[in-house]
Amino acid sequence: MVKRKCFKRIIPIILVMVSLLMLTGCWNSRELDELGIAVATGIDKNEEGEFIIIVQVINPSEIATDAPTTRPPVSSYTITGKSMFEAFRKLTTKSPRKIYFSQMRLVVIGERLAEEGLMPALDFLYRDHEFRTSFYIALAKGESVEKMLSVITPYEKIPANKIMNSIKASEEAWASSKGTTIDKVLSALRSPGENPVIGGIELIGADYPLGDNKMNVEHVDAPTKVELDHLAAFKEDRLAGWLTEDQSRGLNFATGDVKSTILQIPCKEKGTIGIEIIRTKAGMTGKTNGTSPPKLEISVETEANIGEVACDMDLSNPDTIDYLNKETEKEIKKLIESAVTVAKEDFESDIFGAGNVFHRDEPRYWKKVEKDWNKHFKEMDCEIKVQADIRRKGNTTQPIDKKG
Amino acid sequence: MDNQTISPRQFMFLVIFFTIGSSILIVPGPVTEQAKQDSWMSILLSILIGVAIIILYNKIGELSAGKTFIEAFNDVFGNWVGRLFSSFYLVFVYILAALVLRNIGDFMTSQIMPATPLQFTHILFFVVVLGGTFLGIEVIGRSSEIFMPWMILLLLFLFLFSSPQISMDNFKPILGDGVSPMLSASKVMISSPILEMVALLMIFPYVKELKQTKKGWIIGSVIGGSVLLGITSLCILVLGSDLTIMNTYPTYRIGEKISVAGFLEGLEIFIAIIWMMTIFFKLIVLYYASTVGFAQFLSLDDYRPLVLPLGMGTIILSIISYPDVAYFESFVGEIWFSYALSIGFILPLILLAGLLIKKKIKQKGA
Numbered sequence: 215m216v217k218r219k220c221f222k223r224i225i226p227i228i229l230v231m232v233s234l235l236m237l238t239g240c241w242n243s244r245e246l247d248e249l250g251i252a253v254a255t256g257i258d259k260n261e262e263g264e265f266i267i268i269v270q271v272i273n274p275s276e277i278a279t280d281a282p283t284t285r286p287p288v289s290s291y292t293i294t295g296k297s298m299f300e301a302f303r304k305l306t307t308k309s310p311r312k313i314y315f316s317q318m319r320l321v322v323i324g325e326r327l328a329e330e331g332l333m334p335a336l337d338f339l340y341r342d343h344e345f346r347t348s349f350y351i352a353l354a355k356g357e358s359v360e361k362m363l364s365v366i367t368p369y370e371k372i373p374a375n376k377i378m379n380s381i382k383a384s385e386e387a388w389a390s391s392k393g394t395t396i397d398k399v400l401s402a403l404r405s406p407g408e409n410p411v412i413g414g415i416e417l418i419g420a421d422y423p424l425g426d427n428k429m430n431v432e433h434v435d436a437p438t439k440v441e442l443d444h445l446a447a448f449k450e451d452r453l454a455g456w457l458t459e460d461q462s463r464g465l466n467f468a469t470g471d472v473k474s475t476i477l478q479i480p481c482k483e484k485g486t487i488g489i490e491i492i493r494t495k496a497g498m499t500g501k502t503n504g505t506s507p508p509k510l511e512i513s514v515e516t517e518a519n520i521g522e523v524a525c526d527m528d529l530s531n532p533d534t535i536d537y538l539n540k541e542t543e544k545e546i547k548k549l550i551e552s553a554v555t556v557a558k559e560d561f562e563s564d565i566f567g568a569g570n571v572f573h574r575d576e577p578r579y580w581k582k583v584e585k586d587w588n589k590h591f592k593e594m595d596c597e598i599k600v601q602a603d604i605r606r607k608g609n610t611t612q613p614i615d616k617k618g
Numbered sequence: 619m620d621n622q623t624i625s626p627r628q629f630m631f632l633v634i635f636f637t638i639g640s641s642i643l644i645v646p647g648p649v650t651e652q653a654k655q656d657s658w659m660s661i662l663l664s665i666l667i668g669v670a671i672i673i674l675y676n677k678i679g680e681l682s683a684g685k686t687f688i689e690a691f692n693d694v695f696g697n698w699v700g701r702l703f704s705s706f707y708l709v710f711v712y713i714l715a716a717l718v719l720r721n722i723g724d725f726m727t728s729q730i731m732p733a734t735p736l737q738f739t740h741i742l743f744f745v746v747v748l749g750g751t752f753l754g755i756e757v758i759g760r761s762s763e764i765f766m767p768w769m770i771l772l773l774l775f776l777f778l779f780s781s782p783q784i785s786m787d788n789f790k791p792i793l794g795d796g797v798s799p800m801l802s803a804s805k806v807m808i809s810s811p812i813l814e815m816v817a818l819l820m821i822f823p824y825v826k827e828l829k830q831t832k833k834g835w836i837i838g839s840v841i842g843g844s845v846l847l848g849i850t851s852l853c854i855l856v857l858g859s860d861l862t863i864m865n866t867y868p869t870y871r872i873g874e875k876i877s878v879a880g881f882l883e884g885l886e887i888f889i890a891i892i893w894m895m896t897i898f899f900k901l902i903v904l905y906y907a908s909t910v911g912f913a914q915f916l917s918l919d920d921y922r923p924l925v926l927p928l929g930m931g932t933i934i935l936s937i938i939s940y941p942d943v944a945y946f947e948s949f950v951g952e953i954w955f956s957y958a959l960s961i962g963f964i965l966p967l968i969l970l971a972g973l974l975i976k977k978k979i980k981q982k983g984a
Contacts, residue, residue: 316884343729346884347874397861397871404860574787577794 250311253288254374256359257298257335258324264294265335266324267301268363269313270374277371286428287371290364298338315344320374321351321396322415324359328446328453332399336451339396350378350393350413353446355456357417364426365417368436377415380442389475390462391442403451406584407569411465414443414456447556449563449588457556464553467546468512468566468598470496476521479541485525489542489604493517500572502579508590510568513599514546520607529612535604542602554596564591622824628759629825630834631766632903636818637842638769639900640721641811642893643867646850648951650862653803655789657859658851660800664807665843671812671963672839676832678966679822681973687819688914694972701915703965708911710961711817712928715904716935717946719744722897723936724943729870730890740933743898748929750902751909752922755824758902765895772892773845776869777852779876779885784855807846809955811900813962815839820907866943905932 256268269291276287291308295301305313327335339345354362363373370376381393391413402410417425418439424430425438444462447454457465466472477489494516502508520529520538527534557565569587573580583590624632649657682690687707692700723739731739750758793800818835825831853868856875862868873886909928913921940946 343732347871348877348883397857397875400864401858401861404864405858573794574790577791580791580794 244312244314248311249314250309252313252315252318253372254320254322254363254377255315255318256322256324256354256363257327258354258359259327259330260294264296265298265301265327266292266294266360267298267305268292268322268360269305269309270363271309271311271313272372284428286366286426288366288373290360292360298335299342302338315342316346318345318349318374319378321349322359322362322377323351323353323412325354325356325453328353328412328448330452332448332451333403336396336400336403340400347395347397349395350381351396351399352377352381352394353412353414353453355414355416355443355446357420361420361425362415362417362440365438365440366426366428366430367440368431373440377440377442380440381413384442385471386473387475389466389472390444390459392445392462392466392471402567403448405567405570406587407564407571407573407580408567409450409454409563409565410448411445411457411565412448414446416441416443447561447563447565449561454561454563455556457553460549461553461556464546464549464551465557465565467494467514468496468498468550468553470494470514472496472516477518477542477545479538479545481525481527482537483525487520487525487527487538488522489538489545489602490519490521491516492519498566498568498571500568500575500579502572502576507593507595508572508576508579508583509595509597510566510571511597511599512550512566513601514550515601516542516546516603518542518602518604520604523613526613526615529607538604539602542604543600546600546602547598550598550600551596554598558592558594562588562592564588568594622754622756623826624755624759624821624824626825626827626830626834628762629821629831630838631762632759632821632899633815633818633835633838634766634842634845635762635769635896635899636815636903637811637839638845638892639811639896639898640718641807641846642849642869642896643721643725644810644950645807645846646853646862646868647865648947649803649806649850650854650859650868651803652806653800654795655791655854655859656793656795656800657803657854658789658847659793660803661807661843661847661850663801663804664812665840665847667804667808668812668839668843669836671808672815672835674963674966674970675816675819675822676835678970678973679819680828680832681970681977682819682823684823686823686910686914687816687969688911690973691969692914694969694976703968704911704915707816707961707965708908708915710957711820711904711908711911712932713935713939714814714817715901715908716932716939718897718901718904719932719936720939720946722894722901724946725867725890725893729867730887737933737937740936743894744901744929744933747898747902747905748925751906751929752925755821755906758899758906762899765899769892769895772888773848775885776873776876776889776892777848779878779882780852780856780872783875784852785858786855788855788858805955806950807843809958809962810950811842812839813958814904816962816966817904817907819966820911821903905929 250271252269252271254270258266260266270288272288273285276285291305293301293304293308295304365373367373367376381391384391385393394412399410402408418441419437422437430436430438444459445457445465447457463475472491472494475491478486479489480486494514496514499511500508501511557563568591649660653660685693688704691704695703719740722743723736726739727734727736849869852872853862856872857868865871869889870886873889876885877883909924910921912928913924940949
């Protein structure tokens with residue numbers, strides 16, 4: 215009996231011991247001081263067709279302290295490899311720490327890779343378990359990815375954060391670009407009725423030799439800067455061309471991605487009025503009506519304020535507001551039309567997702583054209599309906615030079 | 619076997635866990651692959667068919683009068699024929715337990731702990747299951763009551779925080795490819811978990827109050843089915859049918875996409891917790907059913923001596939059951955339905971026929 219009691223007491227102790235052994239941590243635990251935390255990754259191809267990977271890692275001692283040293287806040291490592299995965303693993307030969315990708319904010323893709331096809335790069339980024347899907351994808355315009363990711367940026371210590379924040383801010387206030395995440399690109403790629411667009415970034419002052427040096431940010435106006443550019447249109451996974459600023463905004467209007475932007479409307483005589491778009495709602499519907507070609511209807515409803523008046527107009531007159539509404543509608547229509555035209559004629563690529571609209575609204579018609587949608591897209595008619603409502607005119611009731 | 623009993627409410631909770639467990643990993647992808655954006659309708663259909671199947675199970679449970687599935691077989695068909703039938707059933711439940719264990723192991727190794735060997739994940743997870751089985755059905759029932767609020771909380775959390783990313787257009791076109799893909803896709807959920815619920819017939823006699831139990835089984839499976847419906851719809855609405863098909867674990871991707879006010883991010887592990895909890899209960903029910911069933915098959919007085927040796931077998935079976943993920947996908951897609959149908963539907967039908975005939979004979983004799 216005594217023996218049994220003893221035994222009963224020993225068993226829990228053994229269990230606790232065993233659990234202690236098992237529960238100390240994961241099999242391959244990695245401590246924070248053994249990791250290099252990547253914030254941005256650049257992917258491109260070189261002339262030999264190998265992948266070039268540029269990884270920007272933060273220097274924690276630089277970011278976290280109050281007494282900065284002379285070392286830069288981020289370092290970047292460049293490596294080439296026959297495949298993405300190989301290159302990523304070969305990074306360990308250059309970096310002192312294993313690179314950790316879960317906190318990555320941005321992937322910059324080079325133009326050469328974009329021309330050859332994004333698929334291999336995207337597949338790896340989506341398949342590997344260490345990447346979260348919340349990072350943005352941007353396309354480097356005109357300059358090598360390597361250079362873009364080695365610029366030290368003013369104001370934001372981490373360049374990747376600077377680019378990400380610029381994308382977010384301009385998406386909300388100007389709408390000429392768009393933050394694209396990997397799943398948006400992939401779902402556009404996978405669906406036969408849509409082609410992806412990706413926002414571009416551009417390097418200003420690439421000639422300045424010290425862009426990758428802290429010297430760069432010791433100027434009031436940093437000589438080398440990374441700026442946002444407009445959208446790049448893809449056909450399948452290959453770069454088809456760049457949209458202009460107006461076309462980008464037109465596309466964003468049509469897809470309902472405009473949160474706010476500014477439009478310049480001509481006054482009746484001379485000068486312009488700046489209209490601030492504060493809210494938009496957009497929808498697309500597809501109609502076949504038995505007639506060919508099919509018709510895509512884009513309808514945009516928008517609410518706006520008068521933001522800036524540089525001419526002589528009587529703003530207290532409802533007719534003026536009516537006139538401005540009409541002009542705003544015309545302007546938005548013009549933007550969308552330019553985007554539709556360039557998509558249909560120059561890129562031959564359905565960046566609007568019109569195919570998906572037809573799939574949704576006219577599934578029977580879609581079945582017939584699904585296989586060669588790009589051809590049908592070119593012939594598609596497009597009707598654009600815009601309704602603008604200007605509601606307020608800011609703090610002043612009239613133009614300030616109006617005598618009244 | 620034991621004199622342990624559980625309440626109808628605990629039974630209902632076990633049914634809910636059983637329905638969600640592992641199916642939450644397996645169902646959304648394949649159903650969407652066949653039915654595209656109409657997969658929610660397939661699942662709705664499966665729930666309806668499921669209710670009919672559970673009414674059948676309930677009838678068997680009622681007619682067996684306090685006997686488990688295996689005891690009832692022996693009782694009706696005699697020692698030899700009964701044992702032949704019940705051996706099919708036992709193998710099914712035992713293999714299913716190993717497959718469910720492998721599901722969670724595959725998930726852990728591919729998403730959370732890639733360098734940990736599969737065996738260790740399996741052993742660690744299964745040790746808890748063995749402990750629970752050893753302690754008996756009462757403990758299992760009570761722990762289901764403890765964990766249910768957590769699961770509800772986490773599910774609410776998931777639905778609430780991913781709702782801003784919902785786009786209703788993803789449901790369109792409704793029935794764009796006609797009705798037949800939608801109908802055939804409902805097979806997926808009927809085979810897992812609905813027909814797998816035949817394992818619950820091993821627990822059925824241990825539940826008090828027959829009438830409440832029957833009701834609890836139906837309500838539980840409808841609730842569990844609705845959770846699967848909700849999860850699959852969420853996948854389609856947030857990711858779109860294309861990405862739902864492409865992802866091995868679409869729900870996990872939704873968790874990655876949750877972003878509340880810019881600071882509440884990267885909450886995919888919450889979803890992993892739901893999975894582990896539900897799969898734990900499914901596994902423990904299956905394993906309990908197979909050990910108790912095996913003990914009754916061998917006419918043992920106590921099932922406990924079997925817990926450890928059978929458990930070792932399960933772990934090994936779970937490792938060797940399939941060589942790679944692609945094999946498993948095709949196995950689930952092509953074979954599992956017919957297998958589950960023969961064990962989960964035809965076998966119960968045979969038993970039901972036997973039970974009814976026996977009842978008739980008895981009435982005549984009396």
